[in-house]
């Protein structure tokens with residue numbers, strides 16, 4: 001890595017820590033030439049993850065953009081100005097990583113999303129639930145709503 005300030009290759013790592021339940025690494029680096037300090041974060045790119053259709057055997061590659069859009073769609077305009085969607089996505093990805101699976105069922109992913117957005121916005125939780133969960137009957141929906 002080169003120094004973003006002066007362009008030299010003289011960067012030393014002065015401190016590093018594992019963050020976010022062990023899924024990310026934070027590093028503080030110092031430039032030997034201009035003495036600036038910079039911070040970097042390393043996290044997995046999620047390219048190894050596949051989503052399995054719950055009622056079938058087809059696999060789809062995980063796409064962060066699809067997850068992002070589905071969460072944006074569940075939030076109203078007022079919430080979008082207050083809620084850090086990138087942070088929500090980070091939390092969801094950490095939970096996926098902590099399952100130690102390279103293939104995750106769509107329903108399991110939906111449950112992870114629901115558990116993550118529930119404490120942030122109850123209306124987004126209900127909106128996401130109604131548009132992503134294949135509910136077989138009214139009793140199932142009532143049970144889920146009762147759990148809130």
Ligand SMILES: [Zn+2]
Pocket residue numbers: 003004005006007008031032033034035036
């Ligand atoms: Zn420098």
